[in-house]
Structure formats: C-alpha cells, structure tokens
Amino acid sequence: AQSVSQHNHHVILSEAASLELGCNYSYGGTVNLFWYVQYPGQHLQLLLKYFSGDPLVKGIKGFEAEFIKSKFSFNLRKPSVQWSDTAEYFCAVNEAGKSTFGDGTTLTVKP
Amino acid sequence: DTGVSQDPRHKITKRGQNVTFRCDPISEHNRLYWYRQTLGQGPEFLTYFQNEAQLEKSRLLSDRFSAERPKGSFSTLEIQRTEQGDSAMYLCASSQPGLELHEQYFGPGTRLTVT
Numbered sequence: 001a002q003s004v005s006q007h008n009h010h011v012i013l014s015e016a017a018s019l020e021l022g023c024n025y026s027y028g029g030t031v032n033l034f035w036y037v038q039y040p041g042q043h044l045q046l047l048l049k050y051f052s053g054d055p056l057v058k059g060i061k062g063f064e065a066e067f068i069k070s071k072f073s074f075n076l077r078k079p080s081v082q083w084s085d086t087a088e089y090f091c092a093v094n095e096a097g098k099s100t101f102g103d104g105t106t107l108t109v110k111p
Numbered sequence: 112d113t114g115v116s117q118d119p120r121h122k123i124t125k126r127g128q129n130v131t132f133r134c135d136p137i138s139e140h141n142r143l144y145w146y147r148q149t150l151g152q153g154p155e156f157l158t159y160f161q162n163e164a165q166l167e168k169s170r171l172l173s174d175r176f177s178a179e180r181p182k183g184s185f186s187t188l189e190i191q192r193t194e195q196g197d198s199a200m201y202l203c204a205s206s207q208p209g210l211e212l213h214e215q216y217f218g219p220g221t222r223l224t225v226t
Binding site: 004032034036042043044045046049051090092094097098099100101102103104 | 142144146151152153154155156159166167202214215216217218219220
C-alpha cells in the first residue's frame with residue numbers, strides 16, 4: 001500500500017526565511033502528487049499539484065514543488081515565507097482515485 | 112457554487128449512539144470521497160463514490176460504518192454504536208470528471224466527539 005512520509009512535524013521560521021518541506025512516497029508507479037494547506041480554522045485547500053510534464057510546478061502564494069521520480073520525492077519550497085504562511089501543510093499522493101496523505105508539517109512563521 | 116458543504120460541523124454523542132453526517136459536493140462533481148482525520152495525522156481514506164456507486168472501501172471502514180450516495184448527489188456517512196475511538200474529524204471531498212479527476216476539493220469537515 002502507498003505511504004507518504006513528511007520529514008518535519010513542526011518547522012519554525014522567521015519571516016523572509018526560505019522554506020523547504022520534504023515529502024517522500026513509497027509507490028513507484030504512475031501517481032498524481034499534491035500539496036494541501038490548512039490555515040488555522042479553515043479547511044484543506046489545494047496549494048499545488050503535479051500530474052505530468054515539467055517536474056517543477058508552481059502553485060498559489062509563491063509556493064513551488066519539484067517532483068524527482070528517482071527519489072520518490074515531491075518537496076515543497078518557498079523562497080521567502082510570510083507570517084500568513086503559518087499553517088499545516090500536507091503532502092498527498094493519488095492513485096486510482098483515492099489519496100494517501102502524509103501526517104502533515106506545522107509551519108510557524110515568526111514576525 | 113460555494114464548494115463542498117458538510118453538516119453538522121460538530122457532533123457530540125454518547126458512546127453507543129448512532130450518528131449520521133451529510134456531505135453535499137460541488138454540483139458538477141461526480142466523485143465523492145470520505146476521509147477521517149485524527150489529531151496529529153493526515154486524512155485517512157475511508158470510501159469513495161462515482162455517481163451513486165460505491166467503488167472502494169477502506170479496511171478502516173468497519174461494519175459499524177456505512178456510506179450512501181443514493182442519487183449520485185449528496186452522501187451520508189452513518190456510524191452505528193459509536194465508540195470513543197470514532198472521535199475524529201470526518202472530511203468529505205469531491206472531484207470532477209476528466210483531466211482534473213484526481214484534484215479533490217475538501218469540505219470543512221464534521222468533528223465528532225464520542226463521550
């Protein structure tokens with residue numbers, strides 16, 4: 001069965017710092033990859049997605065992610081975080097319809 | 112359309128009682144998913160429907176759980192004889208056919224507390 005690992009449970013950064021959140025998945029077949037964000041008190045929202053093509057994908061709010069097939073990874077990056085990026089971030093892998101999520105990374109950005 | 116809606120948002124029940132949750136997907140979306148999320152974990156897949164057909168059920172979905180989508184629109188998730196371990200956030204998501212099939216839109220969830 002598919003599994004998703006997010007390496008950091010809690011990340012604390014100062015504003016303007018760069019961000020990279022790790023995500024690795026276990027299954028090597030054709031998968032669709034996603035990052036979701038959950039702001040405090042809100043529901044899960046799609047941040048970005050990878051289906052095929054260019055392995056570097058750009059999402060909303062300046063986030064991007066790189067799919068590296070050989071490493072089964074889909075890491076999330078942002079060059080300069082803002083206080084409003086404080087949220088929980090989930091990596092997800094979708095195959096044949098259902099999604100498998102990582103346990104999430106809580107990002108706290110200090111002003 | 113304002114997105115996926117779920118009702119109720121919060122439910123407190125006593126152990127042994129039955130509860131039912133409702134999910135209304137985005138209107139043109141033919142797939143509907145149920146997930147469960149506990150504190151400190153990501154959502155876990157429970158089941159999904161394509162139109163009114165239930166296509167897959169997780170082994171997490173014990174005999175006490177049943178889901179329906181009778182007319183291919185809204186869905187209900189019922190938990191019978193609730194246990195304290197059922198306390199969680201129950202999430203519903205939907206997706207549309209075509210190229211964006213696997214892009215799921217999530218509702219706000221129903222938080223269940225079993226006392």
